[in-house]
Amino acid sequence: MYQYTEFDRQFVRARAAQFRDQLRRHLDGELPDEEFKALRLQNGWYVQRHAPMLRVAVPYGELSSRQLHQLARIARGFDRDYGHFTTRQNLQFNWIPLARAAEVMELLAEVDMHGIQTSGNCIRNITSDALAGIAPDEVVDPRPYCEILRQWSTLHPEFAFLPRKFKIAVTGAHEDRAAIGWHDIGLQLLKNAQGEVGFKVLAGGGMGRTPIVGSVIGEFVPWQQILVYLEAIVRVYNRLGRRDNLYKARIKILVKAEGQAFVDAVNAEFRHILQHDHEGAAHLIPQAELDRVARCFQLPEGLDAQRAPAAAPAPDTLPAAYRRWLERNVHAHRLPAYRAVTLSLKRAGQAPGDATGDQMDRAAELATRFSHGELRVTHDQNLLLPWVRDDELPALWVAAREAGFATPNIGLLTDMIACPGGDFCALANARSIPVATAISERFEDLDRLYDIGDIDLHLSGCINSCGHHHSGHIGILGVDKDGDEWYQITVAGSDGSTLSGAAVPGKVIGPSFAAEEVPDAIEAVIETYRRERRPGERFIDTSRRLGPLPFRAAADAVRRTTAATAV
Amino acid sequence: MRFIDPRHDRWHRVEGEDGPVPHPDPLADRLLTLEQWHAVRDTWPRGLAAGLLLPNTLDVDTLAEDLRGPQPRLALLVLQFPKWTDGRAYSQARVLRVRHRFGGEVRAVGEVLVDMLPLLQRTGFDAVQLRRDQSVEAAVRALGFFAGHYQGDVRQPQPAFSRDLLAEAAAVSNDAGLYAGQGI
Numbered sequence: 001m002y003q004y005t006e007f008d009r010q011f012v013r014a015r016a017a018q019f020r021d022q023l024r025r026h027l028d029g030e031l032p033d034e035e036f037k038a039l040r041l042q043n044g045w046y047v048q049r050h051a052p053m054l055r056v057a058v059p060y061g062e063l064s065s066r067q068l069h070q071l072a073r074i075a076r077g078f079d080r081d082y083g084h085f086t087t088r089q090n091l092q093f094n095w096i097p098l099a100r101a102a103e104v105m106e107l108l109a110e111v112d113m114h115g116i117q118t119s120g121n122c123i124r125n126i127t128s129d130a131l132a133g134i135a136p137d138e139v140v141d142p143r144p145y146c147e148i149l150r151q152w153s154t155l156h157p158e159f160a161f162l163p164r165k166f167k168i169a170v171t172g173a174h175e176d177r178a179a180i181g182w183h184d185i186g187l188q189l190l191k192n193a194q195g196e197v198g199f200k201v202l203a204g205g206g207m208g209r210t211p212i213v214g215s216v217i218g219e220f221v222p223w224q225q226i227l228v229y230l231e232a233i234v235r236v237y238n239r240l241g242r243r244d245n246l247y248k249a250r251i252k253i254l255v256k257a258e259g260q261a262f263v264d265a266v267n268a269e270f271r272h273i274l275q276h277d278h279e280g281a282a283h284l285i286p287q288a289e290l291d292r293v294a295r296c297f298q299l300p301e302g303l304d305a306q307r308a309p310a311a312a313p314a315p316d317t318l319p320a321a322y323r324r325w326l327e328r329n330v331h332a333h334r335l336p337a338y339r340a341v342t343l344s345l346k347r348a349g350q351a352p353g354d355a356t357g358d359q360m361d362r363a364a365e366l367a368t369r370f371s372h373g374e375l376r377v378t379h380d381q382n383l384l385l386p387w388v389r390d391d392e393l394p395a396l397w398v399a400a401r402e403a404g405f406a407t408p409n410i411g412l413l414t415d416m417i418a419c420p421g422g423d424f425c426a427l428a429n430a431r432s433i434p435v436a437t438a439i440s441e442r443f444e445d446l447d448r449l450y451d452i453g454d455i456d457l458h459l460s461g462c463i464n465s466c467g468h469h470h471s472g473h474i475g476i477l478g479v480d481k482d483g484d485e486w487y488q489i490t491v492a493g494s495d496g497s498t499l500s501g502a503a504v505p506g507k508v509i510g511p512s513f514a515a516e517e518v519p520d521a522i523e524a525v526i527e528t529y530r531r532e533r534r535p536g537e538r539f540i541d542t543s544r545r546l547g548p549l550p551f552r553a554a555a556d557a558v559r560r561t562t563a564a565t566a567v
Numbered sequence: 568m569r570f571i572d573p574r575h576d577r578w579h580r581v582e583g584e585d586g587p588v589p590h591p592d593p594l595a596d597r598l599l600t601l602e603q604w605h606a607v608r609d610t611w612p613r614g615l616a617a618g619l620l621l622p623n624t625l626d627v628d629t630l631a632e633d634l635r636g637p638q639p640r641l642a643l644l645v646l647q648f649p650k651w652t653d654g655r656a657y658s659q660a661r662v663l664r665v666r667h668r669f670g671g672e673v674r675a676v677g678e679v680l681v682d683m684l685p686l687l688q689r690t691g692f693d694a695v696q697l698r699r700d701q702s703v704e705a706a707v708r709a710l711g712f713f714a715g716h717y718q719g720d721v722r723q724p725q726p727a728f729s730r731d732l733l734a735e736a737a738a739v740s741n742d743a744g745l746y747a748g749q750g751i
Contacts, residue, residue, distance in 0.1 A: 021712070153718075235662075
């Protein structure tokens, strides 16, 4: 993991001091709500339905046991004893009173954490592959680059008030586990024919009410130049992005409207910076800096990379539940004697991605015992242990089961992505959690879940798409009609992974459903797949082959309170 | 950073009853709109300093010719924040400084709030006209929280990775007053 330097620590403390001053002026009445808003947002404080929400940055998803213990302490002492892990690999608290905000920021600073730029119209916390640095299919470890980007984007003075929020995702593997096509900027590390490292750069992806997949604007930007290239993109966006209409302010709208002219403007700006600007080359990344940062991401101390894999026991000698856990929650590792293990945060009785203070402590203990004190927050809202010895898998399974993290459902229907929805979020049109719960209960049976197989179900409580419904094989979107909660269902969306195919938004299957109809409609969609699938086809394959119509017909057939319209 | 009191500002707009005078005479201390400047720039005397009030939609690269040369006629560029959350002028200021090497005054006007000061200073502004209700004292304090930043800017073009951070940190830890009273 990245090791904070004295400079980094001083920086976070300075930010906490600055925020304390702003908060004091706000509480004293010197700084009105409207003006305090943009300041608190850029520190992660978001006013929700019940209390401010604090979004804590987990840079590119990397978390230490020590940090997670501290988050547990904050959950217990300041919140109602839980937190919510998000698709952007962050952690949200829902119940911390604003007056205690400065205290919490200082507790976070004790463990090198903060909420800087987790909200607001700025460059947000950078996300990456949860298997960064350990995936067998990795070409280049993205973490050192993520950290350099994190530093570059942190309190960038020119880009603090962009037209709209700005999200960057980075991957360095063949498989895209970071959904880079759905980000304002997506970066894919690769090597050219000479073995040099560079970035394929996508720009203009985003969800919301106009889902657009990013387009490639740079085929190979040498790694040394990436900060300058990003500066060019963000400056063009800052200058030309729309500010007259909130819904048209994301960079995706600019890229779509301008097309090649946008790319030309970025390239011209890039050349200007390097050729004309005073010290324009100052942000070319020196090899020494990459090396300094990369040293933080070497193997954890005490890990034996040369260790031979343990002899695998014959599968039929293992308990069925353990086999299932191996199949779903344990992932291949670039070191043959190690595995990555997902701790499922998708279990009966709790909202997807939620963890209590006690559960955070238990997960941190598992990381200390089995994974060199390191965890990852995954895009799918689970926790992952990146450094587990293969011969310790049985012991981990027992311990994870005791702690309630061993539901063997990773990648299955109940491993769904869901936003906090209308129970917490002031933006939401509809609740997410009761719908997620109803679906989880409906599909509790593991044999059935396994028969359905790999599937991404994504649920958002409103069009802001925090639950990524556009990219779900099945997407559910909460909408508001005359004050009632309704849910639109889509099929065949993709996040851009190999399994899901090229990133694409799903297709709507008819008018919205009432909340109580949703589990039936989802079941009808699933049963259509089970009936129509060809050998070896997963849900996404069948739904792409058939198109939305058969799913629509099946879902219409189970409507009770809503009426279908003619196709 | 200079704090401008509009009551004692040497620069004056050239306006008649119907708004900006289309062809202002070449006199000292005139703050012109871009339209006025375009109307008079061909005849404006060398050596007579003018100020320009620029919309935040302007691509400042289009001013390149006016900014070039040993004796530019423009001494003041006023950049606008129609809303304080509209950050376009930060990019304008930075490009004026680092690309066009503009050495005159770059001033922020409009909805200028104290918490913008660090951003303004780092993007090349050297003068601000705060919104009337803002406190200069709080604005000065806002400039004091950070000893250094990660990325380079107009004042410090070198990013942290090219600087001697140990020396910077030593300088700050000696400055005990910086964090005094901040509860950390």
